[in-house]
Amino acid sequence: MRGATHARPVRPVVCAMALALAATACGGGGSDGGGDTGAVLSSSWGDPPNPLEPANTNEVQGGKVLSMIFRGLKQYDPKTGEAEDMLAEKIETTDSTTYTITVEDGWTFSNGEKVTARSFVDAWNYGASLKNNQRNAYFFEYIDGYDKTHPADGGKQTADTLSGLRVTGDRTFTVKLKQKFSSFPDTLGYNAYAPLPRAFFDDHDAWLKKPVGNGPYRVESYTKGSQLSLRTWGAYPGEDKARNGGVDLKVYTDSNTAYTDLMAGNLDLVDDVPAAQLKNVRSDLGDRYINAPAGIIQTLAFPYYDQSWGKTGMEKVRQGLSRAINRVQITRTIFQNTRTPAVDWTSPVLGEEGGYRAGPCGDACVYDAAAAKKLIKEGGGLPGGQVKITYNADTGSHREWVDAVCNSINNALDDDNACVGNPIGTFADYRNRITDRKMTGPFRAGWQMDYPLIQNFLQPLYYTDASSNDGKWSSPEFDKLVDQANAENDAARAVEKFRQAEEVLRDQMAAIPLWYQNGSAGYSPRLSNVALNPFSVPVYDQIKVG
Amino acid sequence: MGRYVARRLLQMAPVFVGATLLIFLMVNVMGDPVAGLCGERRCDPATAARLKQEFGLDQPVWRQYLTYMANVFTGDFGTAFNGQAVTELMATSFPVTFRLTIVAILFEIAVGVTLGVVTGLRRGRPVDTGALLVTLVVISVPTFVTGLLLQLLLGVEWGWIKPSVSPEAGFGELLVPGLVLASVSLAYVTRLTRTSIAENARADYVRTAVAKGLPRHRVIVRHLLRNSLIPVVTFIGADVGFLMGGAIVTERIFNIHGVGYQLYQGILRQSTQTVVGFVTVLVLVFLVANLLVDLLYAVLDPRIRYV
Numbered sequence: 001m002r003g004a005t006h007a008r009p010v011r012p013v014v015c016a017m018a019l020a021l022a023a024t025a026c027g028g029g030g031s032d033g034g035g036d037t038g039a040v041l042s043s044s045w046g047d048p049p050n051p052l053e054p055a056n057t058n059e060v061q062g063g064k065v066l067s068m069i070f071r072g073l074k075q076y077d078p079k080t081g082e083a084e085d086m087l088a089e090k091i092e093t094t095d096s097t098t099y100t101i102t103v104e105d106g107w108t109f110s111n112g113e114k115v116t117a118r119s120f121v122d123a124w125n126y127g128a129s130l131k132n133n134q135r136n137a138y139f140f141e142y143i144d145g146y147d148k149t150h151p152a153d154g155g156k157q158t159a160d161t162l163s164g165l166r167v168t169g170d171r172t173f174t175v176k177l178k179q180k181f182s183s184f185p186d187t188l189g190y191n192a193y194a195p196l197p198r199a200f201f202d203d204h205d206a207w208l209k210k211p212v213g214n215g216p217y218r219v220e221s222y223t224k225g226s227q228l229s230l231r232t233w234g235a236y237p238g239e240d241k242a243r244n245g246g247v248d249l250k251v252y253t254d255s256n257t258a259y260t261d262l263m264a265g266n267l268d269l270v271d272d273v274p275a276a277q278l279k280n281v282r283s284d285l286g287d288r289y290i291n292a293p294a295g296i297i298q299t300l301a302f303p304y305y306d307q308s309w310g311k312t313g314m315e316k317v318r319q320g321l322s323r324a325i326n327r328v329q330i331t332r333t334i335f336q337n338t339r340t341p342a343v344d345w346t347s348p349v350l351g352e353e354g355g356y357r358a359g360p361c362g363d364a365c366v367y368d369a370a371a372a373k374k375l376i377k378e379g380g381g382l383p384g385g386q387v388k389i390t391y392n393a394d395t396g397s398h399r400e401w402v403d404a405v406c407n408s409i410n411n412a413l414d415d416d417n418a419c420v421g422n423p424i425g426t427f428a429d430y431r432n433r434i435t436d437r438k439m440t441g442p443f444r445a446g447w448q449m450d451y452p453l454i455q456n457f458l459q460p461l462y463y464t465d466a467s468s469n470d471g472k473w474s475s476p477e478f479d480k481l482v483d484q485a486n487a488e489n490d491a492a493r494a495v496e497k498f499r500q501a502e503e504v505l506r507d508q509m510a511a512i513p514l515w516y517q518n519g520s521a522g523y524s525p526r527l528s529n530v531a532l533n534p535f536s537v538p539v540y541d542q543i544k545v546g
Numbered sequence: 547m548g549r550y551v552a553r554r555l556l557q558m559a560p561v562f563v564g565a566t567l568l569i570f571l572m573v574n575v576m577g578d579p580v581a582g583l584c585g586e587r588r589c590d591p592a593t594a595a596r597l598k599q600e601f602g603l604d605q606p607v608w609r610q611y612l613t614y615m616a617n618v619f620t621g622d623f624g625t626a627f628n629g630q631a632v633t634e635l636m637a638t639s640f641p642v643t644f645r646l647t648i649v650a651i652l653f654e655i656a657v658g659v660t661l662g663v664v665t666g667l668r669r670g671r672p673v674d675t676g677a678l679l680v681t682l683v684v685i686s687v688p689t690f691v692t693g694l695l696l697q698l699l700l701g702v703e704w705g706w707i708k709p710s711v712s713p714e715a716g717f718g719e720l721l722v723p724g725l726v727l728a729s730v731s732l733a734y735v736t737r738l739t740r741t742s743i744a745e746n747a748r749a750d751y752v753r754t755a756v757a758k759g760l761p762r763h764r765v766i767v768r769h770l771l772r773n774s775l776i777p778v779v780t781f782i783g784a785d786v787g788f789l790m791g792g793a794i795v796t797e798r799i800f801n802i803h804g805v806g807y808q809l810y811q812g813i814l815r816q817s818t819q820t821v822v823g824f825v826t827v828l829v830l831v832f833l834v835a836n837l838l839v840d841l842l843y844a845v846l847d848p849r850i851r852y853v
Contacts, residue, residue, distance in 0.1 A: 049815055050583065051629040058584060130592055133600065135583060138590050152592055208629065224630055225638065226713035226803050252710070253810065257697075257801040260709040264702045267710075394814055428582025428816045435581055435588055460587070468587035 039245030039545045040231075041527060043269040043538065044258035047225050047251050052211055054194040055127030055134040060448075064271075064537050066191040068230055068247065069110075069213035071238060073101065073120070074189035078533040078542070081295070081349050081452035083186040086238070087115060087195070087214075089171075091188075096180040096489055103171040109197040110218040110233045117173040119195035125149070125161040126201070127192055138467055139192040139450075142184065144176040180487040182494055187451045216242040216541045226251050242541040243529070259522070268527055268545075271538050273520040275397045278336035285522045291338055294536035295347045295449035296517035297457070298339070300389065300405075301471040302510075303439040308383035316379030318509035319364050321387065321442070324372035324412035327365065330404045331515050334397075338520055341365070342513035345505050346457040347449065349534040355454025355495045360502050361513055369412035376413065383441075386417055391444040392430035393423035398444060405514075434470045445470060445511060452534055454498045458482060462510055471511065478504040547844075550852035551837070558833045563615075565829045569822050570611050578603065579816030583627060601625070601819070614822065624819030626812070632823040635808050640827070642715045643797070643804035647789045649717060649724025650731070654782055658732045662739020662778070663771065669744050677740075681733035693726040693799040710801035723800040727793055731785050738781055742774035749773075776846055783839030787832030791825075 048062035054070060057063055075086035085091075089102040107115040126132055128140035130150045137150050144164025151157060164176035177184060187193070195214060200207045210219050216238065217230040231246035250267065252258040255274040261267035263284060273281055273289070281289050302318065304310040327341035340348070343359050350356040363371075376382060389406060391398040399421065406419035422441070424430040433439060447468070449456045459482055460466050464474040478501050485497030505511070519536025529544045580594050580603065589597075598604045601624075602613060617624065623632035665674040684692075700722060701709030711719045746752060747770060755765045794806035805824060812820030843850045 047628070047811065049628055130596060133593060133596050135589070135593065137593055150590075150592055152590070223713060224628070225635070225808075250713075251803065252801050253803075253807050254798045254801065257710050257799060260697060260702060261801075264705065264709045266701075266708050426576060426582065426814065426816060428579045429577045431581035431584075431588075432577045467590065470588065 040248060041244055041246075041268040041543060041545050042248040042250055043540070044252045044255070044261075044267060044271060045228065045249035050135055051208055053134065053200075053208070054123065054196065055132075055136045055139070055192045057191060058135050060535070060537060063191055063535070065211075065228060065230075065249065066194065066213075067215075067535075067537060068217040068540055069211060069215040069219060070191065070194040071107075071213075071215045072189055072191070072194050073103070074186065075240075076189045076452060076533065076535075078531060078539040080351060081354065081534040083189050083451070086189070088185075088188070091185045093185075096182040096184075096487065097177050099175045099177075099184065100168075101173055101175060105171065106237050107214060108235075108237065109195075109199075109212055109214045110235075111197060111199060111212050113197045113199070115195050115214055117167045117169065117171055119197065120193075121165045121167050121173050122201065123194065123196035124165060126196065128162050129160055130157045136192040139187075139190065142177045142179065142181050144178050146178070182486060182489050183453050183455055183491070186453055187456075190451050216240060217246065220246070240541055244540075244543055244545045247540050262522055262524060265524060268524045269521065269530065269538060269543075270523075271519070271521040271532070271536070273338075273522055275335075275400075278338060278520075281520075281522060288523050288525065288527075288530075290521045290523075290530065290532055291518050292520075292532045292536075293340070293348050293534070294517055294519035294532065295349045295452060295534045296536065297342060297345070297347055297447050298514045298517060299342075299345070299445045299447070300442040300512040300514060301445040302442055302473070303437065304472045304474070305437050306440055309441070313379055314383075315507070315509050316375045317382065318379075318512060320372045320375030320377075320379060321409060322361075322364050322509060322512040323366065323368050323375060324409040325405050325512070325514070326367040326408045326412075327515055328367070330401060330408065334401050334404050335515075338518045339515035340518065342515050345502055345511070345513055346454050347516055347534075349449075350452055350454055350457075353492075353495070354452060355457075355498050355502075357499065360499070360506055362506070364506065364509065365513060367408070367412070372409075372412045373414075382418060387419050388422040388441040389419065389443065390422040390424060390430070390433070390439055390441065392425075392427045394426050399423060401514075402444070437472070439471075442512070443470075446517075448535070454495060454502075455482075455485070458498055458501055458505070459486075462505060473508075473510045475504055475508060475510070547852050551841070554837050554840070558830075561833060562826070562829060566615070566618075566822060566826050567611060569825045570614065570818065571607070573813075573816065573818045573821050574607050574610075576816050579627070579818070582816060601627075610818075614819075618823075618826070623823035626817050626820045627815055632819050635820065636823065636827065639804045639808045642802060643790055643793055643806065645715060645717060646720050646724055646727060646793060646796070646802065646804060647786060649720045650728035650789050651782060651786065653725055653728040654732050654735045654785070658735030659739050659775075659778065661736040663743055663766070665736070666740040666743025666774075667747065667766070669740075674740075677736060681736050684729050684733040689726060689730060690795050690799060692729055693723075693796055696722055696726060697799060713803055715802055715804070720802075723796050723802060726799075727789060727796045731781075731789070735778060735781060738778050739774065742777055743770060746770055746774045772846055776843060779842050779846065780839055783835050783842070784832075786835040787828065790831055791828045 046061040050056050052062055054066055057066055071086050073088040074083040076083055087103055087107055089104040091099055091101050093099045103117055124140055127134045128137055128146055128149045140146055143162050145162040148159035149157060149162055167173045197212055199212055210222055216233060216236045218233040220229040220231045222228045228249040232242040255272045258267060258270045259274055259277050262270050302309045331339040331341055343361050343365055344357060346356050348356050389402050391402050393399055402421040406421055409419040410416055447461060460468045462469060462473055462478060463482055464479050481497050481501035485494045488494035488497060519532040521532055521538055523530045526546055527543055529542050531539050533539050580589060580597050602610055625631055626635060661677055665677045668674050697709050700706045707722050752770055755769045790805060794810055797804050797806035809824050844852060
């Protein structure tokens with residue numbers, strides 16, 4: 001990368017060229033304060049921890065960019081979260097195992113290359129291949145041949161491509177899954193399934209420096225760790241053309257600074273209102289503050305590998321703990337209503353049709369000190385007389401709410417030592433202890449959905465040995481119902497099966513649901529039509545400037 | 547003089563090795579960093595193993611350290627987890643922090659020493675008492691309070707500056723952050739200079755100089771100040787390294803993408819390569835600054851000679 005000191009002299013030249021070529025807006029948006037930029041907005045951003053590749057991005061900051069520069073086979077409606085065809089002309093199956101996918105004609109990457117069946121198959125093979133170190137490789141685990149390209153047991157990789165993927169025409173390919181998975185097409189809106197141009201494979205380093213995709217925006221310049229400038233791609237063939245000239249994503253180390261910059265008129269959009277500002281955000285921004293539900297749920301998970309928590313009868317204790325937590329009070333006082341008390345194990349953004357219901361948890365999620373005391377007594381009391389809630393103290397404001405939850409439990413049980421927090425210094429160390437099965441009591445578990453399906457809230461978290469089943473909970477009944485749901489060809493019936501599986505979760509209180517997390521954002525007066533999608537990412541292409 | 551410098555440079559070698567080893571071990575004690583790379587879920591074991599191998603984390607610590615040191619001597623500081631070379635991160639962040647430090651040091655010298663001289667010569671007068679009071683307040687208020695307060699007042703309320711610094715971070719933008727960073731040290735420099743001046747003002751050589759009939763400014767600048775600056779120079783010299791490493795708070799408040807920012811991120815992500823690399827360079831800066839200070843003594847006080 002060029003030194004920061006060199007950026008200044010280079011810039012005017014680039015600007016002049018851009019002006020001469022297309023008379024598009026140039027410069028740094030808000031930071032330069034020039035009037036000619038007009039339609040470009042600036043937005044806060046965090047430095048993505050992983051390289052910006054579709055199958056390698058597993059967090060919001062990188063995902064934000066990918067959702068602007070890529071379009072996949074499906075696209076999730078920003079309001080309803082429903083998966084709608086984007087690049088897919090049709091996705092057909094007769095047995096929920098083999099799918100024939102036809103790519104719509106007329107799509108190209110911003111470098112002019114056509115989007116074909118190959119663009120998808122090559123990208124998916126790249127993502128599934130162990131040697132490419134892609135963090136999201138497991139998204140391809142349902143496809144036939146994944147065990148060869150990505151052996152789980154540390155064995156040698158014996159194939160470079162997935163045997164389940166076959167290009168059958170210029171715009172058609174087939175996907176063979178290793179098991180029935182009826183909602184597979186609805187997962188295809190996730191970034192990991194994005195198509196990739198040849199440039200990605202031919203000159204990988206250059207692509208990483210300046211990613212090329214097929215979305216409504218193209219990358220104009222990328223200074224790692226500081227700023228990513230996106231400009232509207234004029235020749236974008238899709239319906240959802242961007243309504244602004246572009247977006248400058250600026251890296252902020254501290255969301256408080258981003259908020260201050262917004263107040264000073266130096267930044268147009270922050271999509272993470274810091275906890276410290278929640279009290280005055282209404283008076284600062286008025287109706288330019290968004291607080292919308294997102295597909296994130298926070299729970300307390302339990303170590304079922306630990307004998308004292310794993311034995312039968314403990315579900316009473318878990319239910320008792322759940323009833324000892326005053327969710328309404330905590331979400332109001334600690335989170336200023338940016339979280340909503342949970343009443344099930346999914347998220348309201350799924351909607352009734354998607355599988356969310358108000359109330360599967362029922363009374364078990366309602367605060368009642370007397371019932372809590374009784375249940376815990378019936379279950380044989382707290383193991384060792386005390387619960388320790390483990391959490392990582394470096395990110396989020398976990399300490400505040402864990403202390404509040406413990407206070408609530410202590411008050412309900414009339415015991416000052418019933419619950420204490422157990423902070424771990426860093427997130428990596430925290431994850432390590434979970435992976436090494438070193439938890440001895442309940443621990444913080446957060447889940448942000450990958451795609452808006454009830455399956456995504458249940459299977460990865462509670463299915464036996466699933467990728468994110470951190471507490472190692474296991475129930476043959478639950479597994480059976482999930483398998484049946486995946487085999488259902490009818491979406492409504494599949495959802496019904498998942499709901500039954502959720503009831504098993506409730507009876508066992510496999511994890512204590514705490515609250516649903518909202519996405520929050522604030523914006524400057526020059527923006528309008530700002531909304532957050534269910535992934536709590538602003539819908540950039542719909543934002544109007546001026 | 548030459549031999550003295552050579553000896554000091556040689557002394558740096560064990561300090562350098564010791565410091566890097568210590569940091570290396572400390573970052574390693576925090577555990578396996580790969581687990582943090584996969585978000586709120588377990589890294590799939592095969593990918594985790596591949597990543598560990600790629601970053602050399604599957605080796606025993608002593609071998610990791612040896613490999614790292616061998617690479618450092620060829621100018622390769624390793625790769626951060628986002629795929630960027632650490633030298634690349636250094637190339638973008640050190641110039642920024644360096645500029646910030648220069649601004650801070652200039653404030654210390656220009657404002658601190660001047661104030662110190664003025665108050666030192668007018669001991670007990672209102673100017674002196676006032677300055678003492680102000681420095682006391684500055685010393686007792688934490689940097690992040692001063693920083694946030696100035697940012698809010700100048701940036702949002704009055705709109706004189708931008709609350710955050712752009713990625714280019716030119717000198718102009720760094721004036722206020724530099725002042726915030728320098729504030730506490732500035733107060734110390736003022737007090738240090740004041741005491742030193744006040745003490746030396748009654749020294750024999752000053753009286754002699756005055757008796758010789760030398761003009762007042764010459765007495766103050768050539769005789770009094772030159773002798774009084776030795777402790778101040780020591781302080782400022784040590785402060786260079788301190789300011790560069792200690793800029794984390796200021797850099798966070800004003801969103802400056804400098805050394806503090808990279809270190810903070812490196813620690814959060816447990817990126818051994820980033821943390822050790824940056825700290826190593828900071829250690830070197832510290833050592834060199836101290837050497838320069840010692841050499842400056844000789845310039846200020848001809849009685850000090852190095853052999």
